[in-house]
Amino acid sequence: MLAGIEAGGTKFVLAVGKSPTEILAMHSVPTTAPENTLRQAADWFAKQGPIRALGIASFGPVELDRTSPRWGQITNTPKPGWSGTDIAGYFGRQLSVPVGFDTDVNGAAIAEARFGRGDGSESLAYVTVGTGIGGGLVVGGKLVHGAAHPEMGHLFTPRRGRADIFRGVCPHHGDCLEGLASGPAISARWGASLSDLGQDHEAHGLVAYYLAQLCHSIGAITATEVIVLGGGVLNAGGLIERVRTEAAAIDNGYLPGAQRRSIVSPALGDRSGIVGALILAEEAAEN
Amino acid sequence: MLAGIEAGGTKFVLAVGKSPTEILAMHSVPTTAPENTLRQAADWFAKQGPIRALGIASFGPVELDRTSPRWGQITNTPKPGWSGTDIAGYFGRQLSVPVGFDTDVNGAAIAEARFGRGDGSESLAYVTVGTGIGGGLVVGGKLVHGAAHPEMGHLFTPRRGRADIFRGVCPHHGDCLEGLASGPAISARWGASLSDLGQDHEAHGLVAYYLAQLCHSIGAITATEVIVLGGGVLNAGGLIERVRTEAAAIDNGYLPGAQRRSIVSPALGDRSGIVGALILAEEAAEN
Numbered sequence: 036m037l038a039g040i041e042a043g044g045t046k047f048v049l050a051v052g053k054s055p056t057e058i059l060a061m062h063s064v065p066t067t068a069p070e071n072t073l074r075q076a077a078d079w080f081a082k083q084g085p086i087r088a089l090g091i092a093s094f095g096p097v098e099l100d101r102t103s104p105r106w107g108q109i110t111n112t113p114k115p116g117w118s119g120t121d122i123a124g125y126f127g128r129q130l131s132v133p134v135g136f137d138t139d140v141n142g143a144a145i146a147e148a149r150f151g152r153g154d155g156s157e158s159l160a161y162v163t164v165g166t167g168i169g170g171g172l173v174v175g176g177k178l179v180h181g182a183a184h185p186e187m188g189h190l191f192t193p194r195r196g197r198a199d200i201f202r203g204v205c206p207h208h209g210d211c212l213e214g215l216a217s218g219p220a221i222s223a224r225w226g227a228s229l230s231d232l233g234q235d236h237e238a239h240g241l242v243a244y245y246l247a248q249l250c251h252s253i254g255a256i257t258a259t260e261v262i263v264l265g266g267g268v269l270n271a272g273g274l275i276e277r278v279r280t281e282a283a284a285i286d287n288g289y290l291p292g293a294q295r296r297s298i299v300s301p302a303l304g305d306r307s308g309i310v311g312a313l314i315l316a317e318e319a320a321e322n
Numbered sequence: 323m324l325a326g327i328e329a330g331g332t333k334f335v336l337a338v339g340k341s342p343t344e345i346l347a348m349h350s351v352p353t354t355a356p357e358n359t360l361r362q363a364a365d366w367f368a369k370q371g372p373i374r375a376l377g378i379a380s381f382g383p384v385e386l387d388r389t390s391p392r393w394g395q396i397t398n399t400p401k402p403g404w405s406g407t408d409i410a411g412y413f414g415r416q417l418s419v420p421v422g423f424d425t426d427v428n429g430a431a432i433a434e435a436r437f438g439r440g441d442g443s444e445s446l447a448y449v450t451v452g453t454g455i456g457g458g459l460v461v462g463g464k465l466v467h468g469a470a471h472p473e474m475g476h477l478f479t480p481r482r483g484r485a486d487i488f489r490g491v492c493p494h495h496g497d498c499l500e501g502l503a504s505g506p507a508i509s510a511r512w513g514a515s516l517s518d519l520g521q522d523h524e525a526h527g528l529v530a531y532y533l534a535q536l537c538h539s540i541g542a543i544t545a546t547e548v549i550v551l552g553g554g555v556l557n558a559g560g561l562i563e564r565v566r567t568e569a570a571a572i573d574n575g576y577l578p579g580a581q582r583r584s585i586v587s588p589a590l591g592d593r594s595g596i597v598g599a600l601i602l603a604e605e606a607a608e609n
Binding site: 096 | 447472477484539542
């Protein structure tokens with residue numbers, strides 16, 4: 036059996052399955068102090084029978100450099116007690132199995148590429164827009180890591196018009212995309228979530244424009260065929276349609292291969308993270 | 323022997339070699355009417371002895387979709403007579419060999435990745451800044467095509483300060499990156515090339531800032547380790563150092579894996595295009 040953990044800031048979702056899409060049992064434990072959460076998770080896995088490998092798709096920041104002594108750790112997080120937690124090492128020791136480890140959004144990206152929206156395409160980007168904005172990129176069936184992992188929320192876009200002078204909420208960058216279009220940015224600016232603001236509120240158009248700039252940048256830099264937009268902010272009615280319209284206006288018919296490009300909702304919904312974790316397990320078992 | 327063509331707007335550079343880096347002979351013919359240029363090239367190759375495969379790294383726009391009946395053609399170019407020229411088909415028929423075909427900048431990118439700056443890295447982006455701005459992306463030793471090919475010059479960046487109201491020269495987008503920082507944009511704005519403007523002229527800082535925004539976007543979206551900046555505009559003294567400084571200021575220490583990221587000049591200089599064409603030939607021979 037394969038085992039997977041979608042390690043989130045509020046809960047750890049656990050699963051075992053015969054394959055990434057044949058899940059036999061799921062469970063979740065709250066994210067409290069690391070020693071409690073990790074032990075509860077390990078205890079649950081111990082009751083599920085023999086496990087071949089474990090995959091972890093984790094909240095960050097994480098260390099993904101396999102040549103680093105800190106590989107598999109949560110690094111410098113503001114979350115109390117979690118900085119320096121060797122999450123991959125802990126489960127490797129407890130379960131005595133190979134461990135795959137990546138970011139939560141990379142897990143969701145590989146899941147959508149293999150079993151969701153990626154059907155037949157060379158490349159897929161998965162972007163989640165919620166408390167933060169993050170993205171993963173899959174090319175030729177593999178996650179792109181490069182120097183570490185993408186941080187798609189932290190690129191800069193032009194403002195929509197000179198009247199938009201909101202300073203942004205990113206502690207590192209101010210008005211990068213995450214500073215302008217994440218859930219906290221929307222709350223800071225308009226005092227409510229996008230879903231709670233009426234459909235004729237300017238927020239919808241502005242957020243759609245900024246997300247469309249990200250989609251256009253992904254398209255210009257990577258020619259990615261499929262861009263999947265997920266996360267809580269995308270629950271606002273009509274937002275993805277607005278993003279498509281804005282992206283088409285920004286591009287003005289220029290980027291080649293338009294008929295092969297799409298901006299879509301996730302096919303796997305809230306299962307993308309745990310399916311991704313099981314894919315990471317499968318890959319760890321094969322290596 | 324492998325044969326390669328770097329097909330440019332002013333000349334076609336031709337080469338034959340035992341391998342992409344063991345070039346035995348080179349020649350160039352002027353880019354005039356397609357029937358003249360193509361015949362002169364074919365005549366030269368005919369005199370070089372037996373050829374195993376040909377690679378073409380071409381000016382664009384080009385059709386790269388292998389399922390399209392227009393694969394291997396120059397498509398809708400303003401260059402007189404060249405729209406619809408079946409450049410790959412012509413040489414395939416004349417030389418009776420397999421033909422590889424890609425954009426000029428993709429050729430340069432794969433050459434830098436294999437034999438230039440890519441040494442040991444998973445990913446490399448090659449950006450040329452000249453008459454236009456174009457870029458190619460190599461991940462895991464392979465060019466990323468996605469829906470077609472990247473068009474890195476056509477992303478949008480924030481303006482550097484609200485005082486910068488230059489409208490840009492891109493006929494499709496106005497003030498996309500190419501509209502702000504290409505050679506023609508610099509000439510339109512300041513009446514001279516960057517090299518001819520004094521080092522204390524504001525143009526250097528502005529162009530460096532816009533190119534740094536591209537580098538930051540490439541880093542945020544793909545985590546690419548090596549970004550190679552080439553092309554005529556980069557001949558301006560000190561420009562690449564300014565781009566590095568601006569990129570570091572934009573990022574503010576955020577993107578992970580900083581020690582594995584770099585912004586560098588091409589290692590292959592003006593040979594990257596023809597070496598890339600020979601790599602395309604080698605791949606065509608193997609397929």
